[in-house]
Amino acid sequence: xxxxxxxxxxxxxxxxxIKAYLNGLAHQFLSEGTMVAFPTCxxxxxxxxxxxxxxxxxxxxxxxxxxxGGTSGPRAHLFAAAFHNLTGIVxxxxxxxGATSTAAVCCGASRAIAFLNGPRGxxxxxxxxxxxxxxxxxxxxLEPTALHDLGECVPGExxxxxxxxxxxxxxxxxTTRHLFTMAIxxxxxxxxxxxxxxxxxxxxxxxxxxxxEGARLWCFDIASGQIRRGAIDLxxxxxxxxxxxxxxxxxxxxxxADDAGRLFSFDEDKGFRARGKAHLAPVGPMAVxxxxxxxxxxxxxxxxxxxxxxxxxSVTNLGVAASVLQDRRYGYQFGAAVTGPEGEIVxxxxxxxxxxxxxxxxxxxxxxx
Amino acid sequence: xxxxxxxxxxxxxxxxxxxAAAGLAPSLPVPVAEADARPEANPPREAPYPAKWYPxxxxxxxxxxxxxxxxxxGRIYASACAEGVPGGIVKPTRYNExxxxxxxxxxxPAKVDDPPDSGRAxxxxxxxxxxxxxxxxxxxxxxxxSAPPIDLPRYSPWYSWHDEKxxxxxxxxxAFDTRxxxxxxxxxxxxxxxxxxxxxxxxxxxxxxxxxxxxxFIIYDLRTRKRRDVGRISSINPQCLFLDKRHRVWTSxxxxxxxxxxxxxxxxxxxxxxxAHDLNYQTGWHSVFYDIAPSPDRQCVYAVTWCPNPxxxxxxxxxxxxxxxxxxGPATQPRDTSFPVDMWVDHCGGLTFAGDGKLYxxxxxxxxPKYNPGPAARTKGVVWRLDPETLKREEVAYLAHPTxxxxxxxxxxxxxxxxxxxxxxxxTPSGIFKVSMPADRKRPNAHLPIRMxx
Numbered sequence: 176x177x178x179x180x181x182x183x184x185x186x187x188x189x190x191x192x193i194k195a196y197l198n199g200l201a202h203q204f205l206s207e208g209t210m211v212a213f214p215t216c217x218x219x220x221x222x223x224x225x226x227x228x229x230x231x232x233x234x235x236x237x238x239x240x241x242x243x244g245g246t247s248g249p250r251a252h253l254f255a256a257a258f259h260n261l262t263g264i265v266x267x268x269x270x271x272x273g274a275t276s277t278a279a280v281c282c283g284a285s286r287a288i289a290f291l292n293g294p295r296g297x298x299x300x301x302x303x304x305x306x307x308x309x310x311x312x313x314x315x316x317l318e319p320t321a322l323h324d325l326g327e328c329v330p331g332e333x334x335x336x337x338x339x340x341x342x343x344x345x346x347x348x349x350t351t352r353h354l355f356t357m358a359i360x361x362x363x364x365x366x367x368x369x370x371x372x373x374x375x376x377x378x379x380x381x382x383x384x385x386x387x388e389g390a391r392l393w394c395f396d397i398a399s400g401q402i403r404r405g406a407i408d409l410x411x412x413x414x415x416x417x418x419x420x421x422x423x424x425x426x427x428x429x430x431x432a433d434d435a436g437r438l439f440s441f442d443e444d445k446g447f448r449a450r451g452k453a454h455l456a457p458v459g460p461m462a463v464x465x466x467x468x469x470x471x472x473x474x475x476x477x478x479x480x481x482x483x484x485x486x487x488x489s490v491t492n493l494g495v496a497a498s499v500l501q502d503r504r505y506g507y508q509f510g511a512a513v514t515g516p517e518g519e520i521v522x523x524x525x526x527x528x529x530x531x532x533x534x535x536x537x538x539x540x541x542x543x544x
Numbered sequence: 545x546x547x548x549x550x551x552x553x554x555x556x557x558x559x560x561x562x563x564a565a566a567g568l569a570p571s572l573p574v575p576v577a578e579a580d581a582r583p584e585a586n587p588p589r590e591a592p593y594p595a596k597w598y599p600x601x602x603x604x605x606x607x608x609x610x611x612x613x614x615x616x617x618g619r620i621y622a623s624a625c626a627e628g629v630p631g632g633i634v635k636p637t638r639y640n641e642x643x644x645x646x647x648x649x650x651x652x653p654a655k656v657d658d659p660p661d662s663g664r665a666x667x668x669x670x671x672x673x674x675x676x677x678x679x680x681x682x683x684x685x686x687x688x689x690s691a692p693p694i695d696l697p698r699y700s701p702w703y704s705w706h707d708e709k710x711x712x713x714x715x716x717x718x719a720f721d722t723r724x725x726x727x728x729x730x731x732x733x734x735x736x737x738x739x740x741x742x743x744x745x746x747x748x749x750x751x752x753x754x755x756x757x758x759x760x761f762i763i764y765d766l767r768t769r770k771r772r773d774v775g776r777i778s779s780i781n782p783q784c785l786f787l788d789k790r791h792r793v794w795t796s797x798x799x800x801x802x803x804x805x806x807x808x809x810x811x812x813x814x815x816x817x818x819x820a821h822d823l824n825y826q827t828g829w830h831s832v833f834y835d836i837a838p839s840p841d842r843q844c845v846y847a848v849t850w851c852p853n854p855x856x857x858x859x860x861x862x863x864x865x866x867x868x869x870x871x872x873g874p875a876t877q878p879r880d881t882s883f884p885v886d887m888w889v890d891h892c893g894g895l896t897f898a899g900d901g902k903l904y905x906x907x908x909x910x911x912x913p914k915y916n917p918g919p920a921a922r923t924k925g926v927v928w929r930l931d932p933e934t935l936k937r938e939e940v941a942y943l944a945h946p947t948x949x950x951x952x953x954x955x956x957x958x959x960x961x962x963x964x965x966x967x968x969x970x971x972t973p974s975g976i977f978k979v980s981m982p983a984d985r986k987r988p989n990a991h992l993p994i995r996m997x998x
Contacts, residue, residue, distance in 0.1 A: 184630065185695040193697060203703040226803075226814050227775065249811070455706055476736075477705045477758065495702050502798065502829045505702075505779045507758060527776045527812070528797075 204497040204505075205480065207537040212498035212506065212530040215246075215254060215265045217311060223528065224252050224267050231523030231531065232510035233289070235339065237282035240516030241307050242531070244523055245277025245289050247510075253277070253289050253300065253322065256531055257307040259516060264311055265531055268320045271300055278334045283359035284343030288325070290334040297334035297350055299325040301362060325362040329353045335372030338383060340397050347383040347395055349376055354385075354395055354402055367395070368402045374417025377429045379443045384429075390414040410447040412437050421461035421469060423485075424514060430469050430483070432458035438469070438483050438490065451490035453481045460512035462520045466539055470520045472496070472509045482536070496522070496532060506532055593927060593941040593964070593982065597950075599975035600624035602648045603635045606974045610954050611998055612967030613674035614991040615683045617722040618960025622967050622976045623685075624648070625669030631660040631694030632668040636685060636720070639965065639978070646976075649720070652687065655727045656716040665699045665712035666691045672783055672835075672955060672998035673742035675751070681723050686753060687716045688738035701757045705736065715739035717751070717764065731769055734762055743785040743793060743997035752793045752805070756781050761795075761805060761812060774812055777803055782832040783850050785997050788861040789842060796849075800828025802859075802867065819847075820855035820871035825881050831855075835955065837895035837903060838995055839932065846903050846930075848875055848892045852885050856892070856905070856930075872935060875907045875928075878915040889923060894956030894966045898981060899990030903930040906943065906953035906966055925951040927964070927979055943968070943977050950977070955998070962986025 186193050215231075216223040223229065228248040236242050242256040251274040256265040274291035280302075281288050287302040301323035309315040328334055329350040337348030339359070346357040349372030357364045370393045373386035387393040387405050394406040412433035421430045429441040436456035439447045455474030463469050469483040470493075480493035496506030510525030515533065522532040600606040603624040611623040620639040626632030636649045653660050653667040660666045668691030675684045689712040692699040696710070704710040717733035720726070733739055737755040744751055751764040759781055761774040778798035785795045793805040802815035818828040834850035844860045856872040875892035879885055894906040909916065910923040925943035930936070943950040948971040956966045963986065964979040 186630070186697065188697060196696060197698070200698060200700050200703050203700055222816070226777075226797075226812055474706055477702060502827075503779060504798070505757075507776070528778060528814075 202494055204494045206494045207482070207491070208493070209500070209535045210496055210498045210506070211500045211533045211535075212502075212504040212524070213256075213258065213263070213265060213533060214528075214530055215252075215267060217264045217266070220311070221267070223265075224254070225250075226528050228252055228270075229527065229529040230510065230525045231529040232525055233277040233280040234511035234513045234521060234523045235280045235282040235287065236513045236515065236521070237287065237304065238284070238343070239304075239308075241304070242513060242515070242521055243280050243282055243287040243289075243302060244511065244531075245271075245280050245291065246529065247276035247525070249275065251275055251277050251291050251293070253280070253302055255302070255305045255307055255320075258533060260308065261310055262307050264307065266305060266307065268302060268305070269322055271298075271322065271324075274298070274300075279337040279348070281337050281339035281346045281359075282343070283339050283346070285360055288337075288346055288357065288359060288362075290328065290337050290348060292333040296327040297329065297332055298327050299334075299357060299362065299364070301325055323362070325357075326364075328355055328357075328364055329366055336375045336385075338376045338378045340378060340383060345397065347376060347378075347397065349385055354393075356400070367400055370395075370402055370404065375420050377418070377420035377431065377441070378422060379429060379441075380427045381443065384420075384441075386414075386418045407446075409433075410439055410449065412439075416457055419458060419461060419471075421463050421471065421512070423463040423467060425465060426467070428463075428485075430461060430463065430485075432456075432461075432471075436473055440485060450483050450485060450488050453483075453490055454492045455479055455481075460509050460522065462512040462514045464514065464520065464536055465518045468536060468539070470534060470536065471512065472522070477507050478509060480534070496534075498530075498532065504530060506530075593979045595927070595941050595943050595977050595979045597945055597975055597977055598639070598646055599971070600635070600637065600646065600973040602646075603637075604973050605629045605632055606635070607972045608669065608954075608969040609967035609974045609976055610688070610969065611670040611672055611674045611685070612955040612957055612965060612976060613676070613683075613998055614957040614959055614994060615674070615722050616676040616678050616681045616994070618989065618991050619722070620957055620959045620965045620976070621674050621683060621685075622646075622965075623670035623674070624974065627668045627690040629668075630692040630696060631666055632691035633660050633666060634669045634687065636670065639959070639976070641959070641961065649725065650727070652716070652718070655718060656687075656730045658713050658716065661694045662713075663693050663695065663709055665689050665693055665701070665704065665710065667716060671738070671740050673739050673753070674998050675742050675744035675996060676994055677719075677744060677746055678994065679746065681721060682728065683720045683722050684742065684744060684751065685718050685720060686733050686739035686742050686751075688740060688756065689715075690738070701737070711736050712738065715753070715755075733764055733771065740781045741784050741795075741998055743787055745787055745791055745793070746996065748791060748807070752785055752787075754781055754785065754795065761803075774805065774810070777812065780830055780832055784833040784836045784847070786836045786838065786845050786847075786861075787996055790862070792861070794861060796831070796833045798829060798832065800831035800849075802869075815866045817866060817869065819849055820857040820869060821849065821851065822853045822855065822874070822881075826851070826853070835893045835895045835905075836997070837897055837905075838993075840897055840901060840993065842993065846872075846895055846932075848895060848905065850887060852887065852890050853879070853881070854890070854892045858932075872930075875905070877909055877912065879912055880914060888952060888970070891952050894953035896956040896958055896964070896995075898958045898964060898985065899962040899987035900981075900985040901932070902985075903932060904928065904940075904956060904964055905930070906951075906956065908951035910951070923949055923951045925953055925966075925968075927966075941979055943979075945971060953977075957995070958990045960989050960991055962988065962990035
């Protein structure tokens with residue numbers, strides 16, 4: 176049986192190939208920026224969400240810069256989080272009875288609405304906003320939050336995803352077969368028509384988009400309440416899996432990816448434009464920094480992070496997520512992402528003992544010697 | 545062992561050990577009183593426990609012996625691993641008491657159709673993954689990863705995870721018949737990952753394993769030969785699992801909590817409390833289990849952690865909602881905690897009960913300018929004997945290697961004759977120590993009841 180020894184190395188340590196390989200190894204973990212894995216608790220004060228109940232699958236952020244989210248597992252939890260000023264907390268708002276997965280959380284003007292699935296169907300739950308801007312040590316006060324069950328959205332159909340539209344008073348959601356709207360204040364649900372829910376919904380300037388049959392999108396016009404089935408052709412690519420979207424909060428530009436990891440921007444007026452390709456597929460949750468850079472995760476089992484610079488259409492492999500501030504943690508699977516109030520990206524870890532991962536991208540233009 | 549100009553992990557820990565042994569760590573003044581209080585105050589007793597070194601001479605590339613266990617036949621099995629060598633392979637060995645040397649059982653990659661020149665990371669080692677099966681005399685073994693492909697200087701499972709040509713094929717599980725010396729069958733226990741540690745619940749026909757690098761908890765049904773992934777625990781691998789009387793399987797998380805798997809609920813749960821650690825400066829993070837020995841009556845286990853200043857502890861899994869954990873104190877010497885020490889130097893392992901009903905284990909001892917001053921000496925392994933009734937402990941032997949270190953013991957076991965054996969890491973070739981028990985402290989079949997985890 177062949178065996179390598181010192182005397183019989185089958186590689187040249189000084190070859191360009193080996194040097195390139197070793198350089199790749201040196202950058203296998205987060206190669207740009209900084210990540211902080213924040214546990215689902217008030218550190219040192221409360222216990223995190225239990226190990227198997229903390230797979231973070233939905234996030235949104237309200238106008239106050241506070242993050243609301245939900246988990247999946249044997250029991251689904253909802254939580255609120257803030258990481259600025261004197262507030263550094265993930266507050267477990269409680270378990271939603273009978274729910275085992277959170278499909279979406281939508282932060283409206285007056286409250287957040289979570290959409291969860293389980294044996295009791297696909298239901299909406301109202302979350303009153305929590306006064307998170309407190310000292311959280313010594314003297315402060317907060318009563319446990321009362322979650323409001325708003326009922327099943329479409330009888331017998333799990334909710335696939337939902338987004339907050341308009342000025343924060345309306346939600347557009349999709350079940351496996353129907354599209355619905357919800358008035359956030361009243362909680363009233365209206366089924367607006369049939370459309371397949373296949374992955375996440377994208378929110379444009381005037382409408383919401385979702386994957387339709389074939390390589391097409393349906394389009395829902397929020398003002399008129401009309402669905403246009405098969406309204407938009409997806410660009411050339413591989414389109415069989417569920418879609419993910421990210422939205423540039425400044426330009427309104429949307430980003431999505433095909434099954435092979437090809438990245439596209441989408442403008443309602445100009446259509447799709449290819450932006451490069453992530454080095455792994457499928458592409459997972461993504462969010463856009465205020466400078467237009469798109470950050471996301473890609474790959475299964477041990478995901479990598481990537482950056483797509485929409486100015487140059489270049490895609491960079493950022494490696495495996497790792498947090499070394501305080502206790503080291505590796506991030507392998509992510510379920511959701513939003514852009515934080517200071518431009519950081521907040522990733523929700525879809526794994527046991529899931530953390531909220533704050534990613535502070537490398538400042539654009541930084542040159543290191 | 546170095547495979548190129550860079551320093552690989554194993555070379556690094558050797559350098560770390562050498563630096564500490566040579567007294568090159570940051571120096572501190574040496575108060576005499578504290579020096580006198582060093583744990584070396586009680587030298588080994590007059591009637592010694594002679595220790596003998598058995599190098600893996602027929603596997604000269606070997607650099608570590610991670611697995612050492614007693615088999616269902618009462619004999620000692622040890623893995624001759626070669627993780628620092630591109631294309632390195634593991635050879636399971638067995639102590640031959642008639643010839644007083646080692647038998648090399650087989651080249652493992654050849655048995656599992658995963659040749660070392662495949663271009664992938666190789667079947668280079670068996671970590672804490674020998675487990676006995678008493679009813680059919682089988683010794684199960686599962687492989688682990690870390691050696692580079694034959695044409696690369698290093699390997700990272702994270703970097704190569706998505707590379708079909710380079711990625712480790714997976715942990716191979718072998719059923720070795722100790723009566724016929726035949727591999728009865730093999731299977732892939734964990735695709736793409738290594739098996740850090742293995743446990744056998746023989747009554748239920750289940751193997752439990754921890755995967756590396758993803759740190760997932762795996763159940764393998766020996767009847768159906770099917771695997772179930774229960775999910776991730778954390779980031780740093782625990783190095784050991786243990787089983788209680790209710791068939792619950794226990795390990796630990798990165799944060800120092802006990803982790804319990806209950807077959808009836810199929811849940812992984814974390815204990816509210818923490819494993820023993822140094823309260824002066826540690827939080828419990830990285831206090832993962834290193835080694836765990838069951839008490840002969842199976843009422844409790846003795847464990848030590850894989851972190852600096854490892855603490856010895858006693859855990860009572862059959863009591864209460866969550867076990868009572870007794871901190872039995874540090875297993876190794878005091879040190880300057882303002883400067884990091886690597887776990888190659890500061891280490892305790894090899895926990896095993898012997899025929900005299902006492903717990904034996906090996907803890908490292910190194911020269912420290914403040915806490916263990918004196919002439920520069922090689923870092924050594926001290927064999928300790930702990931009385932479970934009084935918790936009194938005494939040094940009974942030092943492990944000595946002719947030329948190299950002798951302090952990093954991975955696992956220990958007692959054979960059917962009642963003698964102690966310890967696997968060692970850090971020499972090339974690596975090997976095992978036999979520590980002969982005094983006649984009045986050994987008994988036949990001292991390995992029973994047998995430990996069911998690696």
